[in-house]
Amino acid sequence: MNQEAHISETPTYIGFGDYSTHVPGNIPTAVQQATDRFLSTRAARVAEKANWEELRRAAHEIRLHTLLHLDSYLEQVERQVTKAGGHVHWAREAAEARTIVIDIAKRHNVKTAVKVKSMATEEIGLNHALETAGIQAYETDLGEFIIQLAGSGPSHIIVPAVHMKKEEVATLFREKLGVEAPADPLRLAAIARATLRERFLTAEMGVSGANFLVAETGTLVIVSNEGNGRMCTTLPNLHVAVVGIDKVVPDWDSLTVLLNLLARSATGQKLSAYTSFITGPRREEGENGPQEFHLVLLDNGRSRVLQDPVGRETLKCIRCGCCLNVCPVYKSVGGYAYGWFISGPIGAIFSPQILGVEAARELPFASSLCGACADVCPVKIPIPHILLHLRRRVVEGDQFESPAAPAVLRTGARLGRLALATPWLYRLGTRLLPLLQVPLKRDGWLPALPPPLNRWTKVRPLPAFAGRFRQWWGKRQGIRDRV
Amino acid sequence: MAKRAGYSVIENVRRALGRTAGAAVEARPAVLAPRQAGSIEAEIDSLIKEINALSGSAQRVSEDDLNQVLKGLLQTQEVKKATLWQTAGLADLGLEGRLREMGVEIMSPHADKYVLAECDLGVTEVDFALPETGTLGLLSSQDKPRAVSLLPRVHLAILRPAALRADLHDVFAEAKDQGYLILITGPSRTADIELTVTLGVHGPQALYVWVYSG
Numbered sequence: 253m254n255q256e257a258h259i260s261e262t263p264t265y266i267g268f269g270d271y272s273t274h275v276p277g278n279i280p281t282a283v284q285q286a287t288d289r290f291l292s293t294r295a296a297r298v299a300e301k302a303n304w305e306e307l308r309r310a311a312h313e314i315r316l317h318t319l320l321h322l323d324s325y326l327e328q329v330e331r332q333v334t335k336a337g338g339h340v341h342w343a344r345e346a347a348e349a350r351t352i353v354i355d356i357a358k359r360h361n362v363k364t365a366v367k368v369k370s371m372a373t374e375e376i377g378l379n380h381a382l383e384t385a386g387i388q389a390y391e392t393d394l395g396e397f398i399i400q401l402a403g404s405g406p407s408h409i410i411v412p413a414v415h416m417k418k419e420e421v422a423t424l425f426r427e428k429l430g431v432e433a434p435a436d437p438l439r440l441a442a443i444a445r446a447t448l449r450e451r452f453l454t455a456e457m458g459v460s461g462a463n464f465l466v467a468e469t470g471t472l473v474i475v476s477n478e479g480n481g482r483m484c485t486t487l488p489n490l491h492v493a494v495v496g497i498d499k500v501v502p503d504w505d506s507l508t509v510l511l512n513l514l515a516r517s518a519t520g521q522k523l524s525a526y527t528s529f530i531t532g533p534r535r536e537e538g539e540n541g542p543q544e545f546h547l548v549l550l551d552n553g554r555s556r557v558l559q560d561p562v563g564r565e566t567l568k569c570i571r572c573g574c575c576l577n578v579c580p581v582y583k584s585v586g587g588y589a590y591g592w593f594i595s596g597p598i599g600a601i602f603s604p605q606i607l608g609v610e611a612a613r614e615l616p617f618a619s620s621l622c623g624a625c626a627d628v629c630p631v632k633i634p635i636p637h638i639l640l641h642l643r644r645r646v647v648e649g650d651q652f653e654s655p656a657a658p659a660v661l662r663t664g665a666r667l668g669r670l671a672l673a674t675p676w677l678y679r680l681g682t683r684l685l686p687l688l689q690v691p692l693k694r695d696g697w698l699p700a701l702p703p704p705l706n707r708w709t710k711v712r713p714l715p716a717f718a719g720r721f722r723q724w725w726g727k728r729q730g731i732r733d734r735v
Numbered sequence: 736m737a738k739r740a741g742y743s744v745i746e747n748v749r750r751a752l753g754r755t756a757g758a759a760v761e762a763r764p765a766v767l768a769p770r771q772a773g774s775i776e777a778e779i780d781s782l783i784k785e786i787n788a789l790s791g792s793a794q795r796v797s798e799d800d801l802n803q804v805l806k807g808l809l810q811t812q813e814v815k816k817a818t819l820w821q822t823a824g825l826a827d828l829g830l831e832g833r834l835r836e837m838g839v840e841i842m843s844p845h846a847d848k849y850v851l852a853e854c855d856l857g858v859t860e861v862d863f864a865l866p867e868t869g870t871l872g873l874l875s876s877q878d879k880p881r882a883v884s885l886l887p888r889v890h891l892a893i894l895r896p897a898a899l900r901a902d903l904h905d906v907f908a909e910a911k912d913q914g915y916l917i918l919i920t921g922p923s924r925t926a927d928i929e930l931t932v933t934l935g936v937h938g939p940q941a942l943y944v945w946v947y948s949g
Contacts, residue, residue, distance in 0.1 A: 285930060286930060289926075289930055303767060307767060310764065310766055310767055313764035314763065314764050317761065317763055317764050321752075321754075321761065322748050322752065323745050323749040323752065323754055323756075324754075324760045326744070326745050326748065327745060336914070342743070342744045342745075343744075344743060344744055344747070392937070393927070394925045394927040394928070394936055395925075395927035398927070398928075411926060411927055411930065412927070413927055413928070414927075414930065417929065418928055418929050418931075421928055437928040437931035437933055438931070438933050440928055441925060441927075441935075441936055444936070445936055448937065449852060449937075452937070453848055453849060453852060466911075468911065469912065471911070477923070477924050477925060478923055478924070478925045478936035478937045478938065479885065479923040479936060479937035479938025479939075480936070480937045482881075482917065482937075483885065483937050483938075486881050486882060486885060487882070497744065497748065502763050503763065504907035504908075504911045505766050505904060505907070506763060506766060507903075507907065508766060508767075508769075508903040508904050508907065509766050509767065511903065512903070521920070522867070522868040522869070522870075522920065523868050523870055523918065523920040525789075525919065525920055525921050525922065525923055525924055525938070526917060526918070526919060526920075526938065527917070527918040527920075528915075528916075528917050528918075529910070529911075529915065529916040529917070529918075530915060531913075531914045532914065534875075534914075534915075535876075535914050536876060536877040537877075538845050538876075538878075538880055539875040539876050539877055539879065539880055539881060539915070540875065540880045540881040540882045541875070541881055541915065549744065551744045551747065551748075555747035555750075555751045556751065558748060558751035559751040
């Protein structure tokens with residue numbers, strides 16, 4: 253099956269189990285190189301910032317406070333952006349957001365648009381919609397540019413094309429751009445620079461997301477390293493920003509806390525090369541910048557997520573990608589396995605809440621619950637806790653959703669609970685299982701199990717039951733008492 | 736139509752949170768105390784060190800060695816065309832005249848964007864500088880077009896010590912009502928192909944910062 257085709261459209265079902273058993277070997281290798289790099293530089297930045305934990309605590313409090321008063325802050329955003337001369341649009345769903353952007357583009361007779369890497373536009377599948385409407389949309393982040401040429405999806409949130417070797421990129425450039433391209437990252441970047449320069453200068457519309465949206469003044473904050481964010485928001489006469497309603501920050505003082513955390517957590521930089529602060533359209537013609545500014549505020553299920561006191565903390569996320577970098581599951585399967593624009597631990601809690609647990613019921617289980625994600629999260633999202641909460645929603649259902657798990661999983665979970673909560677049954681099991689496994693056991697492993705347990709052994713062998721825990725524990729107590 | 740839809744997003748949020756229209760907003764949780772500035776010389780040292788660590792090129796420049804340093808930059812970067820902010824600070828230094836004398840063609844900062852993209856050098860001042868991170872803050876106005884620090888291949892920023900700020904809080908307090916601010920921390924960079932760090936993807940390939948105290 254095609255590993256990438258399902259990435260940019262809104263999925264109706266995410267088959268994590270299926271996707272993760274067909275991961276090409278180059279993806280985990282490349283992803284691990286990237287994540288190791290980011291983690292080591294991050295560690296250096298965290299070590300030199302004496303008040304790191306204080307920053308995280310403040311960020312958590314500010315983000316949660318904002319979510320809990322989001323209606324008021326959104327009203328303030330609308331007031332301030334309008335006051336600054338911008339236009340505010342509200343989109344309840346992805347389709348509504350796409351229509352708004354296409355209408356604006358058509359009104360301005362836009363033929364080509366240049367785009368800054370933006371998760372909100374990935375979420376609503378904007379590129380495809382623009383192309384269908386006859387508008388060429390060019391990704392301008394180097395990694396996004398490469399995967400757009402390749403017709404695939406991002407394998408990592410920060411370095412989307414990290415799974416591709418320089419030789420593959422060179423071949424791609426030769427085929428798609430018709431230029432002589434050596435397999436040298438510096439020369440390849442120069443080719444991309446020249447190609448995209450022309451597009452920046454000619455495009456009639458710049459499309460961006462935002463890292464933050466400051467309610468105090470209605471200011472859009474965009475972080476980038478390459479400078480494409482500046483190009484897209486400085487050169488075209490029309491700027492359209494699509495921003496999730498969860499991106500709001502109360503004021504500029506709060507922003508200092510989040511900016512201090514974002515680049516350090518994402519790439520291990522103190523600050524990214526460029527941080528743009530844009531309030532409405534340009535005020536004077538000669539200063540450059542767009543003449544017209546539109547802000548599309550996207551709900552797309554976020555208000556529903558806010559209802560759930562446990563799940564809502566998901567929306568504190570500032571998209572640094574650090575939870576991906578530390579996640580043993582993500583590092584083994586890469587981004588595609590998560591089936592949508594957002595992957596790793598944050599994807600495993602975001603997608604089920606936005607798409608519904610029915611569509612993404614496998615994702616809350618795509619975790620070993622090791623907790624590394626929560627340890628590094630700059631805004632302290634309790635990801636393992638939310639994963640457990642969502643597992644419960646999948647299996648048992650709750651006031652927000654009905655159970656989505658297949659009958660076999662529900663029955664399994666019930667039987668498991670019964671066995672673990674009934675001492676005599678538990679003891680019986682620990683005696684029976686070592687005997688039952690004898691015909692299947694090969695060198696201390698169970699290489700194949702009967703259905704439905706073969707869902708595990710199709711992918712990897714199960715370690716054989718080694719002994720009885722209570723017995724082992726008893727002996728251990730005995731040893732400790734003697735020491 | 737758009738209006739109605741709009742109010743329904745806010746209403747949905749309000750309902751989800753169990754709030755009512757016009758309900759009070761609690762005080763926003765406290766932020767951290769801002770960093771305190773060191774001595775001016777220590778702050779300049781830190782700024783220069785940080786920018787150079789990011790593959791930028793920062794140094795102190797005085798009236799006496801301005802011409803020589805400028806000549807060096809023009810040679811290293813093979814500068815033929817340049818554009819400058821039209822500010823009093825740059826006029827004081829007579830930079831435009833010096834560049835012309837050295838044979839550089841000067842383009843108006845309000846020239847067409849294609850013309851600016853052909854410039855080798857863009858010269859700006861710096862409105863704010865943060866020593867902790869090696870960051871420059873630039874505002875924009877009629878005389879300070881945004882494209883001058885973006886489109887030319889090389890960006891030269893002239894920094895006077897008065898631009899030093901201890902912390903982002905100080906920069907934001909002054910910049911938040913200005914409509915536009917760009918924070919620049921080192922030259923444009925990417926690691927998107929095999930994690931190889933490449934400078935100058937879309938923005939300037941080289942960043943020169945001259946700390947000028949007359």
